Structure formats: C-alpha cells, structure tokens
Amino acid sequence: MEGLNFTENRSLIALLAAILPLFSFVFILASKKGGGANFALSTISLSFLLSIYLFSQVWNAEPEHKQLSWFLIGKVQFYAGILLNNLSVLMMVLVSGISVLVHIYSREYMKSDLNIHRYWAYLGLFCFSMLGLVISDSLLLIYLFWELVGFSSYLLIGFWFSKHAASQAAKKAFVINRIGDLGFLTGIMIIYTQFQTLDLARLFGDGGLISTSSVENGLWISGSQQMPVIWLSIAGFAFFLGAMAKSAQFPLHTWLPDAMEGPTSVSSLIHAATMVAAGVFLIARIYPVFDPLVLDVMVWIGAFTAFMAATIALTQNDIKRILAYSTISQLGFMVMALGIGAYSESIFHLTTHAFFKCLLFLAAGSVIHQIHHYCEKNSHDFDYQDIRLMGGLRKRMPFAFLGMCLASAALVGLPLTSGFLSKDSILIRAFEWAATREGVVVILPWLMVLTSWLTAFYIFRLVFKVFFGESREIKEDKLGHLNDSPVQMTYVLLILSFFCTFIVFAFNPASFESSWLWKGFQVSVIEEISIFHWMVPLILNFGSFVLIFITYKIYVLDKGLQSIEGTWFYRISNREWYFNEIYNFMFIRSVERISLLTYRFDRTVIDGLVISMATLTTTISFIIDWFDRKIIDGLVNATGSFSKYIGRFFRNFQSGRLQHYLTTMLLAVLSFFILSYLI
Amino acid sequence: MIPISHFMLISAGLFCIGLYAVLTRRNAIQVLIGIEFMINAAVLNFVAFGRYDKISGGGQMFALFAIVLAAAGVAVALAIILNVYKYFKSINPTKTDTLRD
C-alpha cells in the first residue's frame, strides 16, 4: 500500500467519511453489550460534517478522481479509488444526513432492546457500505459495496432473528437481491470483456470508452475488441436487473414489503430513503451504457411497478406495508424517469423522496412505538401496526400528525411541498417524451397520472384512519398514557418536516427549473413543450384534491365504498397481486422439488452406478471364487479323494478276523486257479 | 481193487467239510475240528497214494508223521484257545479281531 498519495485531501476526506462508520461497526461489535449509541452517533455525525464539507467543495465544481492500484491480474491492473462528482456528493450528504437523523431517532426508539449494540454496529456497517458505494470509482468496487449493502440490510431486517418472520424476510431480501447481483455481475463480465477495465471514469467519463465505442453491422466495436451488438443490450439489461432487485422493481419487488419485519427506524433509513435508491443511483451512474431498447424496457417496468404498487397500497392494513408499497411505487417513478431520459428529474425525486419517505416511516414508527408502550402499560395486546385498529391519534400525537400530513402532501405532490417540484417534473417530462412518439406509449403519462391519484387516495386513507375518527382498541379513558413520542424522536420529525417543504430545494415553489438540485444534473435531452409545464401540475393537483376529499368522506365521515371488500379488485390488491403465491409456486417450490430430485438422482443413479459397479465386481468375484473352489480346486481334491477311497476300500480287508483272511486267501487262490485254468 | 479216485473224492469231501467249518464256525473248537478234518483228508491222501510205494511205504510213514504232528498241533491250538478264552472271555473267532488296523 505504498504511495497512498492522495495529493488533494478531498478524496481523503471522502475516504474518512466512509470509513468512520466502519470503525463504529468494528468497535461496537467488539465492545460489550448494551452500549454503542454515543459512539455510533458521533462517528456518523462526523461523517455527515465531512460530507457537507465535501459537498460544498465538489458541488458544481470539477469532479475529483483519485485512485491507487489494487491488484494486478495478468497484464490488467485493477484500481481502487474515489470518484467525486455532483451525484456522489449529493448521495453522500443524503445518506449520512438521514443516517444521523435516524441514529438520533433510534436512541429512543430502540432503547429497550437488549441487543442494542448489534443494532448500532449494523447501522455502522450499512452507512459504511452505502457511502462506499456512492464514492467508488470502479464497477468492481461498486459491486463489492452493493452486496455489502445487501448484507447489512440482511442483518438489520433479521435483527429480531428469534422472530420467524423476520429471519424469513431477511433471507428473502438477500436471495432476491442476489438475483439482481447476478445481473450486475453479468454486466461486469460483459464490460470487462469489451473494454478490459472496470474504471468508471474511463468507461463513462467524457470521451470514455463507452461513448467512443460504436455499433456497426450488428457488431459492437471498441478498439480491436468486438462482439455482437446483442451483448450491449444484454449488458444494459444485466445492470438494470441489478438495479431492479435493489430498487424493488417488478418482478423483483416482493422482498421490500417483507423487509418491514425489521425495526421501523431501519425501514426508514434503508428500505425507504437510501438503500433502495441505490438501484436508481446505479442506473444514473452508468447511464451511458443503456441502449434505447433497454431504456424502453426501463420505462415500462418503472411505470408498471409504480402503478401496481399503488394499487396494492390501496387496500393494505399494515401501516408499514402501505408505506413499503408506496416506496416501490415512487421508485417506479424514478426508474421510469431514467428510462425516458429525465435524468436530473429522477435524481431530484430520489432526493426529495428520501426525506419525505423517511419522515413517513419515522412518524409511523413513533405511532407504533407509542401504541406499543400503551399496550405494555395497559397489558392490552393487539397488532399495533394495523391501521384498522387505530384512530383519533390526531389530538394525542400532534407532532406525529403534523409530520405525517406534510410528508403525505409531499408524496402526493401538493403545492408548496418538495414532492410537488420533483414529482410534477417527472410527469411533465413524461408527457413531453410521449408527445414525440406515437402508438401505445401515449397512455404512459396518463398511467402515471392515475398512479399519482391513487397515491393521494392510499396515503390519505392511512392518515385519516390513524389520526381521525375513533379507535376500536384504544379506549378513551386510558388514552392518558398515549401521547407524542419523546423529544429526541419529535425533533427528528420536525427537522424532516422542514425538508419536505419547497424552500430547501427551490425558491420558486411552482417551478422545478429553479431548483439548484435539478440544475446540478441538467443534461436533459427531451424537447420542452411549455404547455405541459402548467397543465400537468394543474390537472394532477386538481385530481389529487378531489381524491383526498373523497377519501375524507369515506374514512372520516364513513360514507359509502365500504362494500368494495370482496370484489375481485379488492382481493387482487389486498393479496398483493398474488406475487408471493406465484413465486412460491413457480420458483421456491420447484427449486425445492428439483433439489430433492437431483439428490435422489445423486443417491440412486450416480452413487447407485458406483455401488452397482462395486456390486458387479463383488458378484463376479463370487463367481470366480466358486469356480476356483469347485472346479479348479475340485480337480486337485478329486485326485486326493480318489486315492483315499482306494485306500479305504483295501482297508476293509484288514478286518482282524482270521476267518476273513482265510476266506480272502481262499478266494484269491481259487480265482488264481480259475484264471489259470481259463487262460 | 478200489480205484484211487474214490479215495480222492472222499478226501476232497472231507477237506471241503473241514474248510467250511474253518471259515464259518463261530467257535474256535469247531474251527479246530475243521482243521483236524482237513489234516485227516491229507492223511487219507497219503495213505491212498501209498499204494504206489509199496516197498518203502513212504505214504504210510508220512501219514503217521502227520497224525503225530496234528496231535501236537491240536495240543498247542487248544492251549492258545484257552488263553484266548481267558483274555477275551470268548472263543468266537469273529470277536478276536485285534489284528484289525
């Protein structure tokens, strides 16, 4: 490791920011049980401060790229290094910032847990891998951190490992992410074969290898290297598969709702704000590799995922599951945006979504936390994540209510919120994109609008059910125990609420073009059509308000629509489009069955072959043994026994009786005489 | 004159009777008697063939000699039989088979 020569200290700072949480992981794991909160918080805070500093240095400045040699295989040198540009510093601030908030929140939220030191350690590992992921400069390093992120998510989902569902969900998350990893790895193999390097700057930078490679006569050519052009598309699909798994896109989305078995703070940090955004981040980072075919698929997958998840969220009753599906739906928006080329809009939405979705989870978490305590105090037990059993919490938990309302408004994209800026920008781009095309794609923006309206319905259904009306389970006379969460948690909610407003991202609440963040990534290639810029937000918000009003009527004033339960639409939505059942049947069962079959094959056929060879050999040897004993040895024995029989015959004459001897003599003499007479 | 063949027939008959007795009797005394029969058959032959040696009477002489020898033999044989009886408590020759291998 000689020549650690980071001449400029920006890269060193980035390295330090990433490594600090790793220290926290190692030290807390090595330390005694029960502690670690302060250490974890201080390391991640330091990390956050460093990220802020870096952000101020790198944002809209010259990108920074420093690397040193990692290892050499054959003649190919692999480097490990740090690549800092707008995207990575933005992600750094986002990840470390939200982590700090979640750390503060968790001090209270996880206080009573016995194995809390593991929790802090795992959070440290997660922050390390996530920060490492965003600053890495080569595909191999990104892949490394990519899987580490999945691993820390596995640990955190399965944090309460004695719960069966939690360990099940952790396994499911890891295995499904592994499917994506295979895609990622395949992509790496293709890129490496084509370009003999995995360095991001060399591949995707200005005048990078990807942009100089060309497609001619069905061949994908780069320098002297060439392969059929189909491999370019396959590479795109492969990377996209990786992103799909991590960002929970159809058909690899089923792990995310199950991942809600982890602590809510974890769901908020990992499964809403940061890790699931890694897929979108990956697509953004290697954007040039995707060819039009892949981008089209991306559009449809994203759009379908957004729509499907929204329909599922309509009828869920577990508060965290609704939010999980909402996350999937929003990630679908981002993926779709990337597919249509709305690069900056997608990153913008990623950022705003991180804040408001984090807030949604944390507010939900404080509701769950308080109800949990209420249950413990009153020794009253019910499912404290079921929104059907909640109600009327508005007055008891005003801060949670405030946070939840703001975040929901941002999620729906109501004016004056951050979501209004980012989400509407995506929809505007979608309309613009569709306007340049013909055919079935025209329905795509309308599908997204519909999805957006559904969002308004399901999220306000949640708000109204939890915070309005009356609870069936929580009795009014005992409500004295139920109030807002401890101050630490409430502060976090307030800070996040601030980040859900437009002011953080743009001074003009109506125009996303004025956002500093959007400008930071502006590479848009879509032709602007100004009519959409005021029409789309208008239609969208009008529809949203109408739907919120309807929701209010249904769930607060209790009017109509309750009979929808039992219809086929309700069933499909409630059972999450039966994906789990289908996968269970198609993949898990069949793999299990195939594995049992192969094992039986192994035991009976292959080992059976070996054993039957052995049996054959022993049988042949038995036959030979028989032949040897009976035939060959038999001949020898026969000579022996022949003389024995003769001896035995003559022995008979030796009877010891004189008269016999005499008789014999007589017979002998007589026969002698007879013979001599005859001859 | 009695032809010589008559003597020989009688002698052969005697011999055969004696032989039969020797081979089949279950009593040593009877076997001994059988032996006497055979000796006497021989003696009879001597006497009968003495006809052809009238001058020196060799046939008669041999007959006398054989009779004496037979008497001595019988004495010895009886002594053996007595001893056999003492030892085996039986004079059945089939019982005295200690010569067997």
Next chain:
Amino acid sequence: MNLLSILIFLPIAAALLILVLPSGFQQRFKYISLGVSMIQFVLSVFIYTHFNNTAAGINREEQFQLIEKLPWIRLDLGSIGKLEIDYFLGIDGLSMPFLMLSALVMFVASLASWEIKTNLKAYFSLFLLLNTAVMGVFCALDFFLFYIFYELMLLPLYFLIGMWGGARREYAAIKFFLYTLFGSVFMLLVIIGLYFSVLNPATGNHTFNMVLMMDPGNYINGSVFSAMAGQSILGISARLLAFIVLFIAFAIKVPIVPLHTWLPDAHVEAPTPVSIILAGLLLKVGGYGILRICFSIFPDAAIQSAWWIGLIGLISIIYGAMNALAQTDLKRLIAYSSISHMGFVLLGIASVTTEGLSGAMLQMISHGALSAMLFFLVGMIYNRVHDREISNFRGLAELMPQFTFFVMIAFFASLGLPGFSAFMAEAFSLIGAFTSEDVNGLLPRWMAIGASVGILLSAAYFLWTLQRMFFGQVRLKGGDTWKDQLVDVNTREKFALVPLAVLALLLGIFPSLLFDKMNASVLALVQLITG
C-alpha cells in the same frame, strides 16, 4: 538440507518421535503435531516473504525457487538406458500458495484433533505422515516422486477415516480408497509412457522430470506421446487419451460430477480433523495436479478438451448446489457445497485466461480456508451433542452467539460476500470464463452466465440453513440437556477459527497478496498452454 525438505520431512521426524515415546506421553502428542504445523507455518511464511514474484517457473527449470535436485535412483537397465529418478523439489507461483495453505489447514486440523480420544499414538503418527505427503505433493517436480507422495496420502487417510470415523466409517474409507486408487492406477501407465517418450537432453537418459516433459523438444521422435508423431491408441490420439486419463485421476480428487460420490460419504464419516484436511487440502491436490500436470504437459489436448472441462465445471457448480439444497445433515450439506465451489475452479482453469486461472487459484486457497472453517464449525456442534441434523436445532444464535458469529462469517464468506476471498475468486473465475470466447475462443459465454446461477443457489442453501438452525425461537431435539452441552466457542476453537477468517478477509480485500505472487506463473502458464 533445503527448506522444502525440512518442510516435508519435519512431520515424519515428529511421527517417529511419537512412535518411540511411551504411551504415558500420549496426551502430549497433540502438542507435538500442533508444534510441527506451527513451525511449518512459520517456514511457509518465510518462504512467502522471500518469494521472488518475477520468476515464473512453470516450464523453466531455472526459474523455480528453492530447488533441490539430488540423484535418487540410478539403475542401468542395459539396452533401455539408465533409470533416472531424481529427488527433485522446487516451487513457483503455482505451488507456493499451497504450502502456506497446507500449513494453516494442518494447524487447524491439529487443533481439531483434540476431540480424538482413542489410540492416540497411531492417530498422530498417521496424521503427521499425511502432513508429509501433502507437503511433498506440492513440492515435487519429479513425476515419480510426485506419484509416491500422491499415493502416500491415501494410506493414512484410509486408516484415519476407517478407524476414527463415524458409524459407516469402513464403508466410507474403502469407497474413498478404491475410488481414488482407481484414478491413480491409470495415471501410472501414463507416467511410464511419458518416461519412455522423454529424454533428458543433458544426460541423454529417459527421465521423470516434469519440467522437461513440458517441452515438446524433449520427446523422442515417434514415441507414444510425442506431439509430432501423432500416435493413436484405440483410435484416439495418444496425447488426448493420456490427458483424459490424468484428468480423470485428478478430477476424482477435485471432485467433478459425476465422479464425486466418494466425497459426501468420506466427509461425513471422517472425524472432524480429517474432514478438514480432505476438504481443505485433498481437493486442492486435484486442482493443482490439473494445472501442473494435465494442462502443462498436454497443452494441446487441454485446448481440445477445454469446452468439456468447462461444461463439467458448470454442471458441478449447479448440481452440487442443488444437492446441497436438499440436504438435512449439516456436514453433508457442506460436503456438497464443496463440490459446487470446486466447480468454479474447473471453470476458471478451463477458460485458460489469466483472469480465470488467477480466479481458480484464489478459489482453491479461499475454499481451503473456508471449508476447513466450515467443517471445524460442524465438528464443534457434533462434539457437543453428537448430532448434526439441521432440523434438530433451532435458534442457536441465542444460545451460542459467538459460535453464530463465526458461522455467519464462514457462511457469508462461502456464499461469496464481497470482502471475503471467495467473492474475488468466483468473480474472476466467471470473468475469465466469460472473456474466454474473445481471448481464445475456448468457452462460450453462456457457461459463465449459467455458472453465476450457482452463486445464487449458494446464497439460498446457506441462508436457509442459517435461518433454520440459528434463527427463530430456541428449540432443540435434546431439550435442556443439549442446552447445557451447547456451550459457546472456547479459546482453543477461537485459535483455530480466527486465522482462517482472517485469511479469507485479507485475501478478499487485498487479493494482490496472492495475485502478485503468482501472476508471473499464471502468465507463463497461459503462454505455455495457448502457445
């Protein structure tokens, strides 16, 4: 006395010492064997640090390091010439890593031998004999010497499995012995054929020198294995046939599907230390042999059969993983996972690219450490409650947190979590296999993509096991008695597990520790094979 000779014959000396010592000392024997492996490890670290990275070795005798060459058997055979067998040792980048691995695995196996309670004198002398044989195989450069060490491994293993093994130990031992012997007997024929085909240019005698066998110029014109002559046996080219015979001999050790069935039985019935050695070292002898002998001496035949070898690797990966999924016995599961992981070695080797070969080598070292760790961990559970059935355990994480920690390291490292050596190894085996179509056109691209499914399956069976045995509420078949018996990791066990975990982690983060040492050799090997 050369360093390598010390490395090889130190265990034999210790074994003699153990044989001479009275049985009253038998509780000390394990310390002797532990001490031997520690000395070996120190020596191998010394060799590692003083290793010359630039000397390639492979087919250049002068580039081998720590060479020791003594005439051993010289017999005048009259008209056939002079029998020339050398005591010829030497290492290059291909064999050096295995010396370290052997010393480390032997160290761990010695620590695992604490569980052996009966007939200690015989056990430890056989154990040390095995140590000698393994070290010898990796150092020998004379084919005859190699064969002697190769066969010498079998004998102690047969007794170690047959006498100290589990319930069906005799069946397993005889199956293992016959299976491997079957492979090596035919190898002997090829060795003799090679002997009569190759002349030592320096002395003009026939020779067993492996390095000389790699040079086509040393073959007698018109001899059986001369590349020019193109002789054929039974309608198959003689060189191809010899390659296949040698390949099968080593492939049984690796093992490949469908020649693998000795492995689950032998691993399961063997006592823990022997399982560790079997998985950690014996399988590597197969891979090493394929590289050092099959591919180096018969490069033309290797190129011809690369496609098939790659296919076998792919089948082994998937098939082993599928079988592992179906297992209910923890040890058997790990045995099948070994088959799957060794498939990557085969795939990497078959690609004949620098990436693939480096990946295969790293995979062998990495799997050596990790499988040793896995079997050690299984042995720990088995020692405590004499049961390894997965369904009989549940919620072990609460009872044995430290044990679970080590299990998770071993499992995740094995399933290829980045940061651990197996990840680098599998990734580069696959990358090598993938680039092969462009570099030398040996393997089609779908093989690499198909093989990557094995990574997914390995995640599935390891995580499923983790979930079934370690997570959830505590529920044991043996009830409270088991609860008392299942104590957490003790100091001795930590001494065994930590070095292995550290090795896996180090090689995962700094693969250059290994790649740098063997890069020159790998390049030379690729050059030799592809010409």
